[in-house]
Amino acid sequence: PAEHFDDDAVKVVKRLVRNGFHAYLVGGCVRDLLLGKKPKDFDVATNARPHDIKAIFRNCRVIGRRFRLAHILFGAGKVIETATFRRDPSAGELESEIDTAEEPLVPRVKSREDDADLLIRHDNVFGEPHEDALRRDFRLNGLFYDVERQEVIDFVGGMKDVEARVLSTIGLPDVRFREDPVRILRAIKFS
Secondary structure, eight states, X not given: OXXXXXHHHHHHHHHHHXXXXXXXXXXXXXXXXXXXXXOSOOEEEESSOHHHHHHHOTTEEEEOSSSOEEEEEOGGGOEEEEEEOBOOSOGGGOOOOOOTTOOOOOOOOOOSSOHHHHSOOOOOOBOOHHHHHHTSSBXXXXXXXXXXXTEEEESSSHHHHHHHTOOOBSSOHHHHHHHOTXXXXXXXXXX
């Protein structure tokens, strides 16, 4: 429903697009909107780099050491988190070919022999929208919403999960949970 959209988040997306960038609402806000719920916060994903975002928005603060994020600040403490599209830092290991059968993209299976190599420590590699979707945790959180075209972009099969009300990881669950054990708690929260 239109009343569930955040006007400031839509303004952020539209201003980025007006300045020649691609920008989408992403993640939990898209999931919640599809479920008819009012999202608690709105995140934006874009191909604009943090310094580009800061140049466009006077009310922007760039934060983070591991991965630079732009926080666009509004009244009453509201923050629209705006991130540049990212990809798996081990890009050579990423399968990102789109299957003509419209199967969701999945990350390539990594070795199960060394859990230490799976933990996400460095995630500061910029990418494309489909690569950004692949590095997210659950398929229903890998959805993008194009404000201009008023359509959901689904690279990972998240719409099927929302419609079926199921929770699936992007890729193999044991690998995804070993990459970031906090995802187990997020799975419990979402279920």
